[in-house]
Amino acid sequence: MSVALIWAEAHDRIIGADGGIPWRLPEDMRHFRAQTSGSPVVMGRRTWDSLPERFRPLPGRTNIVVTRRADWAAPGAEVAHSVEDALAAAGDADTVWVMGGAQLYTAALPLADRVEVTEVDLAVDGDTRAPQLGDGWTAEHGEWLTSADGLRYRFVRYLR
Numbered sequence: 001m002s003v004a005l006i007w008a009e010a011h012d013r014i015i016g017a018d019g020g021i022p023w024r025l026p027e028d029m030r031h032f033r034a035q036t037s038g039s040p041v042v043m044g045r046r047t048w049d050s051l052p053e054r055f056r057p058l059p060g061r062t063n064i065v066v067t068r069r070a071d072w073a074a075p076g077a078e079v080a081h082s083v084e085d086a087l088a089a090a091g092d093a094d095t096v097w098v099m100g101g102a103q104l105y106t107a108a109l110p111l112a113d114r115v116e117v118t119e120v121d122l123a124v125d126g127d128t129r130a131p132q133l134g135d136g137w138t139a140e141h142g143e144w145l146t147s148a149d150g151l152r153y154r155f156v157r158y159l160r
């Protein structure tokens, strides 16, 4: 099984603010949906809470939520109490996607062989940052693109 991480980051690796994502980039949401469709997704409980209710669970994917709370449950969510439990819940899927947030990325990074980063060319305040990948990764950089709103972004794939 491949363990893949996927996030979108602004300048200074900012990925979140006040429990949400501090920009709107529909092109990235489509990229996220296309990448993860048909595969299990693993997320931290705060990221589950950040999804608008009408998108929970994310359709077409087994949604596995990691929490330390013994009594936590939500309709459409499979509960796991560690990253290892979450990967076991993913069964024999080819790829399991860790979709955030920062706590989950940090916990899953040692197990990951692939990271899909959307770089957003935006300086924005936030309170949550993506982890630094460290050495040993090979990067493939996509071309810079411009969204319908005028925001510049590109897709970068890291493999090891």
Ligand code: NAP
Pocket (backbone or CB within 6 Å): 006, 007, 008, 009, 014, 015, 016, 017, 018, 019, 020, 021, 043, 044, 045, 046, 047, 048, 050, 066, 067, 068, 069, 072, 080, 081, 082, 083, 099, 100, 101, 102, 103, 104, 105, 107, 128
């Ligand atoms: P998070 O990683 O989504 O969730 C943290 C929670 O996960 C913890 O409070 C705990 O839940 C549980 N948890 C963490 N580590 C655990 C472990 N080892 N074992 C068991 N449970 C564990 O939270 P976050 O780091 O604060 O990230 C949320 C922010 O990131 C939001 O602003 C969100 O919008 C943003 N985000 C951005 C992107 C992006 O691509 N830009 C993607 C996803 C999320 P309990 O408290 O229930 O025990």
Ligand code: VY7
Pocket (backbone or CB within 6 Å): 006, 007, 008, 021, 028, 029, 032, 033, 050, 051, 052, 055, 058, 059, 098, 099, 100, 116, 117, 118
């Ligand atoms: C998380 C949403 C958040 C707010 C409103 C709608 C990359 C992203 C994430 C996480 C962007 C989100 C959504 C978007 C996905 C839709 C459902 C509605 C779907 C990540 N690169 N970008 N993120 N949804 N982990 N990595 O926007 O979701 O997939 O069906």
